[in-house]
Amino acid sequence: MNHLIRYVFKHKNTGKIETKRCYLSQLETNPTEALAPFVNDSDYDLISRDLCFDEEKGVFVGDLIYVTTWLGNYIASVNLGEYEQDGSGDEYEPSKCFGFYAEALIKASTDEDGFEVVPDYLVQNSMLELESYNRIGTIYENNEQREGEKSAWDYVT
Known part of the structure; x- marks a missing residue:
């Protein structure tokens, strides 16, 4: 089963929230590409990593x-x-x-x-x-x- 995960990032200066959704298989094959630009950017903090319950309704x-x-x-x-x-x-x-x-x-x-x-x-x-x-x-x-x-x-x- 391929799980959908939501990553929530917060911009350090502006406080703006950014989300990125990706499947576990994407992270296993190329984690940097799946979460770019947030992984390599020191301006963002990872504030949450959430599993999806209902992909159809987008509920995490x-x-x-x-x-x-x-x-x-x-x-x-x-x-x-x-x-x-x-x-x-x-x-x-x-x-x-x-x-x-x-x-x-x-x-x-x-x-x-x-x-x-x-x-x-x-x-x-x-x-x-x-x-x-x-x-x-x-x-x-x-x-x-x-x-x-x-x-x-x-x-x-």
Whole structure:
């Protein structure tokens, strides 16, 4: 399997964020060419290296996603690692899992009727279990709005 990786670089003087996506096979055959000009340029710092979860939607670890469920909608961050999964609604003890998961940013939100949008047992949820989600940004992107577009942080506040 050929994994897609996103590299995030920050320009030391301007603070501008640059990203470069490449497949693992590209790095194995010619790493300098795959990440040029950032590798050989002392003006850039590597600030993140993220695996891709959903190549079709361009969702990587570290991204913010807008999750749509029958309980309500919420913002989550995409993570890779160990988490606890409990789809039983607190009927059983959660299972320790490892993989890509979404973690709700605002864990104690309620809808207009006072019901929990993200119950405790769904705060950390396998990406494979999500009904519907869309990428809205990364933690590295500029928080300033572009004309006519929402910033990822607009969904959170």
